[in-house]
Amino acid sequence: MLLINESKNLSSEILRLKNFGEKINFVPTMGNLHAGHLSLVREAKKDKHICLVSIFVNPLQFNNSNDYKKYPRTEELDRSLLSKEKVDLLYLPNLELVSKDNFTYSLGDISKKLCGIDRKGHFQGVAKVIIKFLRIINPHCIYLGEKDFQQTLIIKKIVKDLNFNTKVVVVPTVRDKNKIALSSRNKILGKKLVLAQLIPSILSQIIKELNNGDFNLSRIDELKESIKKKGIDKVNYLEILKERNLNKPDKIFSYCRVFISVTINSVRLIDNMGIKKKVRLLGEKYFEVN
Numbered sequence: 001m002l003l004i005n006e007s008k009n010l011s012s013e014i015l016r017l018k019n020f021g022e023k024i025n026f027v028p029t030m031g032n033l034h035a036g037h038l039s040l041v042r043e044a045k046k047d048k049h050i051c052l053v054s055i056f057v058n059p060l061q062f063n064n065s066n067d068y069k070k071y072p073r074t075e076e077l078d079r080s081l082l083s084k085e086k087v088d089l090l091y092l093p094n095l096e097l098v099s100k101d102n103f104t105y106s107l108g109d110i111s112k113k114l115c116g117i118d119r120k121g122h123f124q125g126v127a128k129v130i131i132k133f134l135r136i137i138n139p140h141c142i143y144l145g146e147k148d149f150q151q152t153l154i155i156k157k158i159v160k161d162l163n164f165n166t167k168v169v170v171v172p173t174v175r176d177k178n179k180i181a182l183s184s185r186n187k188i189l190g191k192k193l194v195l196a197q198l199i200p201s202i203l204s205q206i207i208k209e210l211n212n213g214d215f216n217l218s219r220i221d222e223l224k225e226s227i228k229k230k231g232i233d234k235v236n237y238l239e240i241l242k243e244r245n246l247n248k249p250d251k252i253f254s255y256c257r258v259f260i261s262v263t264i265n266s267v268r269l270i271d272n273m274g275i276k277k278k279v280r281l282l283g284e285k286y287f288e289v290n
């Protein structure tokens with residue numbers, strides 16, 4: 001596995017590989033790798049193209065400097081995991097990557113919902129780095145986790161708006177035995193990790209109740225209160241939204257997902273699950289599945 005820090009070195013290596021007719025499959029990460037990240041890597045390796053992984057804890061996407069400082073960094077371990085997976089290239093940019101090129105990119109409505117509401121500048125920070133990566137690498141495919149569903153929609157928009165010739169591949173969320181979505185932040189929770197089990201359980205509960213029929217919007221507030229009583233410090237959001245654009249469901253049946261973000265011990269966690277059947281909202285109150 002070849003390690004590269006400088007973007008100009010990465011550019012010349014990519015050019016060299018492309019001159020040999022190689023295609024690049026790219027997996028961007030912030031490191032502290034777990035089985036979720038590795039499932040992206042395994043997908044990226046399936047078609048035998050060059051597999052490039054980046055590890056960069058992007059300061060621009062943290063709206064809280066303490067959160068940035070606390071973010072777990074385990075470079076040695078990450079390197080050994082990636083080399084076991086036979087990753088070809090590991091890009092470890094330094095902070096210079098985000099010190100120049102002050103451009104802004106219009107993210108549109110999707111970035112104003114869910115995590116965009118209380119993480120000001122987060123998606124703008126993600127976009128800035130992803131655009132730089134796409135420009136340098138121009139990958140054949142980019143692999144993203146469904147856990148960060150809103151982020152996948154934003155990156156799909158970037159690829160489309162800026163005419164990158166890259167396919168966005170979204171990989172299902174990897175969960176632990178208690179159905180908690182794997183996340184680098186889970187480790188910071190220590191003993192409070194047990195509370196994170198409430199996250200998948202409330203998502204499954206909502207989907208089950210929707211499928212049983214007669215699901216009223218007020219039920220969402222009841223469920224929010226119930227998990228707060230069980231020890232979750234804050235429910236940042238719990239919403240059923242359309243999968244395509246994160247709009248609220250309306251009277252036309254459409255594919256939707258349930259999205260949640262909670263804070264436990266100052267650690268912000270997110271998760272989401274898809275609803276297999278189409279959903280509609282009647283009288284702004286009653287959900288119906290098709």
Ligand code: AMP
Nearest residue numbers: 029030031036144145148173174181182
């Ligand atoms: P991160 O290092 O948290 O920025 O994540 C890097 C990539 O891994 C993103 O595309 C995430 O959506 C994805 N990812 C993170 N956790 C999981 C998981 N539990 N299952 C699948 N993909 C994940």
